[in-house]
Amino acid sequence: MRPPRTDGWSLFLVLGMLLTAGYALAATQWAPGLGRVPAAAFAAGLLGWILAQSRFRPRASALLTAGYGLTFVLWALFQESPISGQPGGIWLGMHLRTWLSLARLSEFFRRLYTGAPNSDLLIFTLALLWAMWMLASLGAWSAFRLGRFWAAFLPTGVGVLAVAYFYSGEVNQRFYLALYLLFGLLLLARFSLHEQKDDWRSHAVNFTGEVSYEFARVALLTTIVVLTLAWGASGRSALQTLEQDARWGRRWDSARETFTRLFGELQAAGPGPGDYYGQSLALGGAVDLSASPVFEVTTSRAPDADAFIRRAAANDPIESAPTLDRFYWRAAVYDYYQDGHWQLTASLGRSFDPSDDELQPEHASGRLPIEARFTVLSPSIARLYLISEPVWVDRPLWIESDPDGLSVASARSKALLSNGTSYLERSAMLRADQSSLRAAGQTYSGWIQDHYLQLPASVTSRTRELAYRIAGDLPTAFDKAEAVTRYLRGAIEYDVKISPPPTGSDPVDWVLFDSPRGYCNYYASAEVILLRALGIPARLAVGFSQGEADESGRTFLVRESAAHAWPEVYFPNLGWVEFEPTASEPELVRPLVRAAPPASTSAPVTDPIEDPRDPRLGNIPEEQALDQGGAGRARLPIGLIVLGVPAVLLMLAAAWATIVFMRGDSPLRAAQHIFASGRRTNEKASSPGLPRGELREPEGARDPAPLSTAERAYVWTRRLSDWHNLERGPHLTPLEHVARLKQRLPELTPSLDLIARYYTRERYGAAAPAIGAEAQHLAAAQRNVMRHALPLVPQRILHWGLHGLRLLRGRV
Known part of the structure; x- marks a missing residue:
């Protein structure tokens, strides 16, 4: 299955595939210099085609490809190098650039080996240029020298698919994916045509030149029909299907987080599809969050914000004001900090079965029972969002908790939750006042001190000194946390368009002293580090802020732009308490003393959310109550049924092709087997x-x-x-x-x-x-x-x- 080496149409289709892959990568604008990727793909494809016409053996062709590729990458390195205007002429400049590139490569592999995050985007650019050059050149050579279509199609195709998955900006990567498939399927048809012609010639069968035209026309029509059917057949990707299984989901999280650790400074890298958070978090550059809805949540109790505002306006003393509760929808917590990179290490994984299992929070006493129903509005999620200390969730989970199983760090559903699906959670929410927090003391267990007072060597002495200047003389942990919170709200300017911290600097030190601008990740990280320097256990929590409340104050619409990070401080006998240092968020105010503490509970919450549609079922709508017992399935929309018809047709076609493949029959005989029911x-x-x-x-x-x-x-x-x-x-x-x-x-x-x-x-x-x-x-x-x-x-x-x-x- 090899076209003539001088076939212009095949060369056009191969170069079209490679250019599409290059432009798909360049459109992400993840790093400076990616605009050279299309040129690398085009030049490498031509080189592979030329080498295929030559008499060079495969090994010689591979060496020539690598040599030209190295030349192109070095040229790109010199173009991106910050060294310019150096005395001593061009040779001294090249010498300095060479040593600089070797030093950067050495530092990159050191961080790769030690697990530290990388912030040098030049290495990312050079790696992509080298990979694109080698894949494009060897793919084109294999296609025209050996007739291997898949060697030209699959490697760069996997790259286009990976870009479409990881990219989360405004460019529509599905267009590049569809264009790549169009070029690829037409190239496959072209290869098949040439093989058919060779067979006709070998059997002395006469054919006219119109055969190529007719074949190309039918192939184009077939390709467009297949792409159209595949586009509308299903909204679920193969990667999302793998994420349905908890084991594969965790493995995919690990791969995605390794990518984030090595190249966490990529520009305009917002949250990816599906889950927004994983087992790690890097302090990087600018973020771009959209207003797309992520989920909607209805709670059993609503924060009495309006009453608080009215009393505050009337100059009532703060202790007489009702509690201003605020909800944080937590996805994960991190305990270990190193080189601007947070990780979850203080946890053990285990399964949770809602039918015979219940979480037992360590500090459920004195907390308010909360029941919340989350409805997914994004395409799909697996990692669940929880309130404070969860007690029970109506779905089988894989949870990460501390070794005693008392504090849940994150929870992942064993089945992927698609758009429209809901889950029910019961939690114990702390409503502590200032008096109880001050009285909690500072006596911590050994396990808390070992994991939540960790400070890396990269934390500078001036950061530690700043912590003591802010709150070193205050008597209680609560007063120190409040002082640090107030300082950060005034000292750091909120900005989501910041540049990444320079290589070699600690991001917390950078935002506190050199460039006091950042977003919630920096505010929260700075407070955790400052509090740990004062000997107060703290951790970083991520998820979403409260979102937009409806008129009742019970239902909240949470959008992607509400993605948030905040510090949580540990108080003995009370547990983890949220603080709000981010200047763009409303200040979190607690009363001095509560009039009546809530009744203690360690059992599942039984107070349902009132719902006028069905008082017997509480907050659960009728269509959701029918399947409350286990699956939590959403109603099937009519649009999905309509789109499912092409999917059924494709499955029938796949069954037909399978029978043909297994029996070696013709299509008509295979169809006869299907419809004759075995006769x-x-x-x-x-x-x-x-x-x-x-x-x-x-x-x-x-x-x-x-x-x-x-x-x-x-x-x-x-x-x-x-x-x-x-x-x-x-x-x-x-x-x-x-x-x-x-x-x-x-x-x-x-x-x-x-x-x-x-x-x-x-x-x-x-x-x-x-x-x-x-x-x-x-x-x-x-x-x-x-x-x-x-x-x-x-x-x-x-x-x-x-x-x-x-x-x-x-x-x-």
Whole structure:
């Protein structure tokens, strides 16, 4: 399956694929210098095509590709190097740039080995340029020298798919993905056309020049139809499907977080699809959050914000004002900080079953029972958002908690939650006043001190000194936390368009002293570090702020722009308490003393959310109450049913193709198998060249015995002959049939001879089927034949599809 090396249309399609992949990557604007990727893809593709026409051996071609690629990358390195205007001429400049690049590479691999985050985007750019050059050049060379379509299509195609998954900006990456598939499928059709022409020539079949035009027209039509059906068939990606399983979801989280750790400073990198948070968080550069809704939540109690504002306006003393509760929808917490990178380490994973399990918060006493129903409004999530100390969730989970299982750090649903799905959570929410927080003391367990007072060596002495200047003389942990919070709200300017901290600097030190501008990640990180420097246990929590409340004050719409990070401080006998240092958020005010503390509870909350639609079911709407017991399924929208029709058609087509593939039949015979429900319509033939697996018995006859090893292997030789368009009529004996196949595929001669010998002996010599070592030799020969047949499967599927279109148009 190889086009002529001078085929202009094939070259156009290959370069179109490569340019599409390059522009898809350049459009992300993740790092400076990515605009050179399309040029690298185009130049490398041309180089691969030129080398395919040459007499260079494969190893020499690979070395030339690597050499030219290294030259291109060095040129890009010099262009991006900050060294300019150096005295000593061009050679001194090149010398300095060379040493600078070696130093950067050494630092990158050191951070990769030690697990520290990387902030040098130049390495990211050079790595992508090198990868694109090698994949494009070797892919084009493989296509035109060896006729390997998949070597040209798959490597860069995987890159386009990865970019579409990781990218979260305003550019529509699905356009690049569709364009890439269009070029790729047309190239596959072009390869198939050239193979068909070669076969016609070998059999002295005359054909006109219009064949190419007709073939291209039908291939284009088929490609557009297939892309259109696939586009509307399903809204769920293969990656999201993998995330449904907790084990695969955690592995994917790990891969995604490694990418974030190594290249966490990428520009305009907002949260990715699906889950917004993982097991780590890097303090990077600018963020770009949209107003897209993420979820909606209805609570059993509403914060009495309006009453508080009215009393404050009337100059009432703060202790007489009702509590201003505020909800934080927490996704994860982090305890370990190193080089501007937060990680969750103080946790153990375990399963949670809502039918016979219940979480037991360490400090449930004195907390308010809260019940909340979350409804997913984003395409899908797996990581759940929780309130304070969760007690129970109505879904099977994989939770990360402290070793005692008393404080939940994060929870992940074992099944992916799609748009419209809801889950019910019951939590114990702390409503502590200033008096109780001051009286909590500063006596901490050894486990709390070991994990939540950790400070890396990168924390500077001036950061520690600042902590003591702000709150070192205050008597209680609460007063110190309040002082640090007030300082950060006034000292740091809120800005989401900041540049990443320079390489080698600690981000917290940078935002406190050198560039006091940042967003919530920096505010919260600075407070945690300052409090730990004062000996107060603290951790970083991430999730979403309260969001937009409706008129009742019970339901909140949470958008992507509400993504938030905040510090949580540990108080003995009370647990973790939220503080709000971010200047863009309202100040979190607590009363001096509460009039009546809430009743203690450690059991599941039974106070439901009132709902006028059905008072017996509490807050659960009728359609959700029907499936409360387990699945929590959402109603199926009409649009999904409409889009599901093409999906069903594609599944039927896949079943048809599977039968064709497994039997080696024509499409019409495969369709006959599907719609005839197993009826056998052809009389059994007595040809000496047909194994029993390819014969039809008369209607009503008993099913044939299972095929022997030799018969199964011989079936594959006949299938391979069909796919190479070799004659295999009933007049040919097995030895004659194999002889024709050996002429086309001489490298298979030993395997074909072995299969023909054993099959002939069983068929005509009444010999027993091969067993033991003989059967193993036959199986190895069959696998060798299959390896030559499987690459032809896409071509045959396309051939059958085009044949079906011709039949629909009335052409034979």
